Amino acid sequence: MADCNLEADGVLALPAVADSLYAGPLKEELVRRLASNAPIDVDASAVQRIATTCLQVLLAANRRPAAAETNILSISGASAAFEEAVTLLGLRRELGMREV
Numbered sequence: 001m002a003d004c005n006l007e008a009d010g011v012l013a014l015p016a017v018a019d020s021l022y023a024g025p026l027k028e029e030l031v032r033r034l035a036s037n038a039p040i041d042v043d044a045s046a047v048q049r050i051a052t053t054c055l056q057v058l059l060a061a062n063r064r065p066a067a068a069e070t071n072i073l074s075i076s077g078a079s080a081a082f083e084e085a086v087t088l089l090g091l092r093r094e095l096g097m098r099e100v
Helices: 020-034 052-061 080-088
Strands: 040-043 073-076
Touching: 020 040, 020 052, 052 073, 052 080
Parallel strands: 040 073
Antiparallel strands: none
16 A cells, blocks of 8 residues: 655655555545644645546545635646646646646
8 A cells, every 4th residue: 555755844745656545545644634734735746647536535635614715735746647637627726726
């Protein structure tokens, strides 16, 4: 089972292949981070393939009260594959990504 890659600066780096086996560890790491009430930085630059289940986990972690002004998740360095998956599923706005 894949573990989450936590970089030295606290950024959660997604792997090249974020498949359905990765969704469980991703959820566990996001739940741990959500408990601290701090924003979560996600580096999606290495993603070559991402399963819909992983995007669902990211989406669930980014749910916030309607009155909140900022997203809980901040996605940086989105690879072309990550961008394509998010766009195909219509999740750009929900994940706080700029529309293209």
